Amino acid sequence: MSSKVIQAMYIDDDVLMSAVKKVRQENHHIEEVYTPFPVHGLDKAMGLAPTRLAITAFMYGCVGLGVAITMMYYIMIKDWPQNIGGKPSFSFLENMPAFVPIMFEMTVFFAAHLMVITFYLRSKLWPFKEAENPDPRTTDDHFLMEVAVQGNEEELKALLLETGATEIKVTEKPE
Amino acid sequence: MYTFSNRLRLFAIISFVLGAIMVAFSFMNTPGTVEEMKAMHAAHGDGHGSSHGDASHADDKTAHHSDHAETADHGEKSHDNAHGSADTHGKDGGHHMSQAEKDEHHLGQLKNKPWAAVYVAAFFFMMIALGVLAFYAIQRAAQAGWSPLLFRVMEGIGSYIIPGTIIMIILLVMSSLHWNHLFHWMEPSLQDPLSDNYDKLTVGKSAWLNETGFIIRAVIFSSIWIAYSVLSRRFSVKQDNASDNSNFKKNFRLSAIFLVLFLISESMMSWDWIMSLDHHWFSTLFGWYVFASMFVSGITVIALITIYLKSKGYLEQVNDSHLHDLAKFMFGISIFWTYLWFSQFMLIWYSNIPEEVTYFITRIDDYNLPFFGMLALNLIFPLLILMNSDYKRLNWVIVIAGIIILFGHYIDVFNMVMPATVGANWSLGLGEIGAVLLFLGLFIFVVFTALTKAPLLAKRNPFIEESKHFHY
Numbered sequence: 001m002s003s004k005v006i007q008a009m010y011i012d013d014d015v016l017m018s019a020v021k022k023v024r025q026e027n028h029h030i031e032e033v034y035t036p037f038p039v040h041g042l043d044k045a046m047g048l049a050p051t052r053l054a055i056t057a058f059m060y061g062c063v064g065l066g067v068a069i070t071m072m073y074y075i076m077i078k079d080w081p082q083n084i085g086g087k088p089s090f091s092f093l094e095n096m097p098a099f100v101p102i103m104f105e106m107t108v109f110f111a112a113h114l115m116v117i118t119f120y121l122r123s124k125l126w127p128f129k130e131a132e133n134p135d136p137r138t139t140d141d142h143f144l145m146e147v148a149v150q151g152n153e154e155e156l157k158a159l160l161l162e163t164g165a166t167e168i169k170v171t172e173k174p175e
Numbered sequence: 176m177y178t179f180s181n182r183l184r185l186f187a188i189i190s191f192v193l194g195a196i197m198v199a200f201s202f203m204n205t206p207g208t209v210e211e212m213k214a215m216h217a218a219h220g221d222g223h224g225s226s227h228g229d230a231s232h233a234d235d236k237t238a239h240h241s242d243h244a245e246t247a248d249h250g251e252k253s254h255d256n257a258h259g260s261a262d263t264h265g266k267d268g269g270h271h272m273s274q275a276e277k278d279e280h281h282l283g284q285l286k287n288k289p290w291a292a293v294y295v296a297a298f299f300f301m302m303i304a305l306g307v308l309a310f311y312a313i314q315r316a317a318q319a320g321w322s323p324l325l326f327r328v329m330e331g332i333g334s335y336i337i338p339g340t341i342i343m344i345i346l347l348v349m350s351s352l353h354w355n356h357l358f359h360w361m362e363p364s365l366q367d368p369l370s371d372n373y374d375k376l377t378v379g380k381s382a383w384l385n386e387t388g389f390i391i392r393a394v395i396f397s398s399i400w401i402a403y404s405v406l407s408r409r410f411s412v413k414q415d416n417a418s419d420n421s422n423f424k425k426n427f428r429l430s431a432i433f434l435v436l437f438l439i440s441e442s443m444m445s446w447d448w449i450m451s452l453d454h455h456w457f458s459t460l461f462g463w464y465v466f467a468s469m470f471v472s473g474i475t476v477i478a479l480i481t482i483y484l485k486s487k488g489y490l491e492q493v494n495d496s497h498l499h500d501l502a503k504f505m506f507g508i509s510i511f512w513t514y515l516w517f518s519q520f521m522l523i524w525y526s527n528i529p530e531e532v533t534y535f536i537t538r539i540d541d542y543n544l545p546f547f548g549m550l551a552l553n554l555i556f557p558l559l560i561l562m563n564s565d566y567k568r569l570n571w572v573i574v575i576a577g578i579i580i581l582f583g584h585y586i587d588v589f590n591m592v593m594p595a596t597v598g599a600n601w602s603l604g605l606g607e608i609g610a611v612l613l614f615l616g617l618f619i620f621v622v623f624t625a626l627t628k629a630p631l632l633a634k635r636n637p638f639i640e641e642s643k644h645f646h647y
Binding site (some may be wrong): 029036054058086087100 | 343517519521524525562564
């Protein structure tokens with residue numbers, strides 16, 4: 001099973017933005033947009049759902065805090081409560097100020113690293129991954145919009161040309 | 176142009192008058208002699224535990240705490256007269272105070288109470304204006320593109336620096352004239368080698384801590400701040416009708432100079448006005464700590480007044496994104512404050528050097544709830560409330576977070592001033608609430624009067640268009 005897509009090339013991000021809005025207005029489904037750099041507001045124009053990465057980071061941070069607290073409570077208070085330089089090891093709370101730097105760093109460590117890994121997983125990025133780039137020029141100075149062909153192919157082509165596309169290519173995309 | 180609404184003016188006046196009455200009552204209720212004090216205590220019952228019921232208080236502590244108290248007592252030999260903190264360690268190991276001396280000491284703290292309440296509130300509102308001036312100067316020096324719409328609000332709040340610092344100087348002069356005993360180092364007998372009270376440590380610091388220098392420095396600091404607030408406001412208003420940007424450039428240079436002078440003067444101000452209350456104690460990052468407190472309170476007040484003015488329809492072009500930025504600052508600087516608070520606390524707790532640690536022992540023993548409670552108010556609430564990006568755009572969330580932050584930083588100042596002046600006899604009663612109402616009334620009156628003096632939109636500011644279209 002394969003589907004037909006039209007790849008329209010643009011050379012200006014402002015033109016691309018207005019093209020995206022136009023195409024969405026005409027109720028065509030934009031499969032993907034390839035840009036060499038982040039175009040401010042493109043996600044809103046495409047109607048993409050906001051990212052939930054920050055929420056995951058918050059949860060990972062809580063996990064990190066929990067790990068740090070559990071670890072130090074077990075090691076320093078429960079398992080072997082030594083007297084080290086007169087610091088009170090009778091309860092976690094009494095010795096807490098000394099643990100705060102570690103609690104803080106662990107929170108940041110977990111939040112940052114697990115969020116980055118989540119990002120890699122969600123955007124399917126890893127070493128030796130085959131690049132999914134339809135045209136190498138989109139990594140330099142071109143913008144490419146991929147629109148699914150549903151009905152009239154010629155009409156869609158005309159629409160895209162009207163929005164300022166410099167090149168148009170119809171390809172079969174393997175599913 | 177903004178017109179001062181009659182309801183708000185009435186509120187300010189009522190708050191001022193009510194506060195003044197409450198403060199006057201708290202002054203009248205202060206016992207004049209030991210006999211009066213005892214009579215008042217008898218009348219009250221033993222409701223609020225006297226600081227001298229400390230024997231059981233200290234014994235209740237865990238082993239760790241009596242360790243502290245013992246080490247502290249060694250240091251206390253030279254600290255005998257550290258008022259407010261000397262006897263709160265309970266353990267009568269180091270020295271013995273006779274009952275008469277104890278009563279005298281207790282009386283001194285009670286006499287300080289209304290003064291300290293006024294001092295805390297006066298400092299708190301002065302500090303808000305100063306924090307706003309610092310924020311304003313940073314916005315100008317950094318040529319921020321988002322904030323010019325809020326400049327007039329900031330200038331309005333900054334104008335409170337004039338009455339604010341004048342009141343502070345009057346209070347400091349009163350202390351220097353020995354009308355009260357807020358600053359123990361001003362006690363002349365400490366400098367007298369023949370006196371029982373002779374205190375080498377105070378004498379050693381007298382090159383800096385003497386009344387003349389103290390007042391001169393206060394006047395110098397205040398002049399710097401007032402000069403900046405007045406000049407910057409003048410240039411800003413002139414720019415509205417200017418034909419070129421020369422006033423804007425002058426303001427830029429002025430702000431850069433002010434920021435340098437501000438950091439120096441603010442740091443020294445915090446040694447003089449706050450740290451010298453505990454004149455046997457010192458901390459290097461204290462100036463920064465006080466700065467963080469004033470900065471976050473100032474930004475919060477900017478946000479609250481902006482929301483108020485916008486709700487009255489005066490700041491039409493201020494949008495969610497401006498508030499979002501202010502809320503981000505509130506969030507970030509709250510964490511910065513906590514970082515400094517913790518850095519100061521943890522270093523002293525960790526090394527536990529007797530001459531430093533007494534500062535925190537009095538606070539943990541006698542001010543447990545306000546001392547740790549302010550961490551919840553100043554860190555945990557803002558952290559959890561303002562972390563969410565969507566919440567930072569909701570007015571009511573910012574208002575709630577702002578009120579919590581302001582209350583938290585009032586408690587912060589309270590914690591810095593009260594233990595040194597009234598010791599364990601603190602309360603948030605008539606005098607304290609009255610003093611806050613008094614200065615709140617004055618603050619609202621001065622700030623909103625200043626807001627009526629110039630259009631709320633700074634015209635011809637080179638960044639005003641950018642600010643109007645600011646969108647995050």
